[in-house]
Amino acid sequence: MDPMQHYRLCTVTYGMAPSPFLAVRVLKQLAIDYEAKYPLAARVLARDTYVDDIPTGCNSVGEHMKLKDQLILLIDEGNFKLRKWSSNSWSFLKSIPKEDCLHGHASIEDNVKILGIPWNPGRDELLVNTPMIATKQAFSKRALLSDLSKVFDPLGFVAPTTVLLKLIFQECWFSAISWDDPIPETLRRRWQAIVKELPLLSHCRISRYIAASSPHIELSGFADASTQAYGAVIYSRVLTTNGYRSRLVAAKT
Template sequence: MFRGIMVSDSDTKFQRIVWREDAGSPVEHYRLLTVTYGLAASPFLAVRVLKQLAEDHKVTYPFAARVILNDTYVDDIATGCDNVDELLQLKTELIELLKRANFKLQKWCSNCKPLLETLPRELCEHSPIDIASEPNILCVKLLGIQWSPDTDEFQIATKLPESCSEPTKRSVLSTTAKIFDPLGLVSPSVVLFKILLQETWCQGVDWDTKLPPTLSDHWKKILSELHYLSNVRIPRQIAPAGVSIEIHGFADASSSAYAAAVYSRSKLSDDSFVVNLIAAKTRVAPLKPLSIPRLELSAAHLLTKL
């Protein structure tokens, strides 16, 4: 994406490379003419070009322009439609709009087989045949989250440490950081890791010192159950199109931690209800002791921000 965007001539002098083949060769100066990977401003420049492209052609391609402005994260477009006809129209508009800037969309992935069948195989992350034959194996990363296009569900990827015979604070933090859960879908499990980490600080455990027996046993028990997270499946669709949705928020606290969660409640045509977790967030209780009512107020404040 970066290589497809030219930098203004007046700014290329700031993207200079000084080079020579060996100590005896004359120094040569090169200027990079495109957006350069690794510079702090590069992601902004790339996104700014996409937004300007959408603004310039929003009258001709209104559907695609709205998606680029609202559903794009750098070079990933994560969006959806309520029916196949709208989806095919969006696909056509996105291809035509981005072609105006010589951008070519690749790695298409969808839970809609008719969409994938209209695209060349080399442009798809997985073909419809592969997805249908290996539904439980083929997953794609959607902004860091595992998504199964066949079942249309999110999954939590967990990577167990090679050995936990002598856990340390560093190994506990390393394992915790590997659980990528930005929406807090498995917060009840992750908060246990946070509480254990806080306890290591309270007891003054160094980074590479073996955990005390009580903390070590607690950690091993948590770790022995960590693999169950890979069985968790979260539906991507919160509610079917055209149904009424209620948003419910909950907050609570204990002496160890406090949390907030937001759910959707949808009434279907047969008068049944579907409830789904949208997002959750947890915090460990401060080291300075607080009363349960104050912690519950903290949880309510967390809910307002969520």
């Protein structure tokens, strides 16, 4: 097994609760009530549940299988059923009924979404979801803010690009125009030029796994600011048998 491999699973829960938020409370209570009986599953359920997703992972296929079995039994204690399983381990997916897998037993190369972020299990990479933004609409502050909010990037993978859009929006405020008035022509051309190239970001690939089996893991943070903007970024730095390896963790502008 590749020493840098980390087996990832993602499940979606569905049950008898009237809302996902109430379901989370029920799942948390299940983790407390059955911690002694299902210790692995209880820890994951308490730590990794987000709304109706359980994004978590293991360092070996054997641990992966054991966690899966405990999760199924623990969830069943509350009359819930785990569905839409996805993983970067083919042997793991084959151990689950086809109808309970997100893409059946077709492939692990099909992209899935983890809390809204595209993920390719086969390559174990996160992708950038760039929306198609119309360039012929009325250009106003309201329209610009609407376009900017369509770029869903909670981890800041494309922060160097979105900060350019934020700077244009900032200049609109300095122009003292109302929400629905046309923005200055110079700003409109700059906005259109960036939006036109946004689809190119879909080619970006970010490694999901940022740690390693080695205990030598560092988090390095950098920040800078100017009169126009500020930014911060965090990288993981891991000691491997081939030297140090760095991975992007998150960024903010």
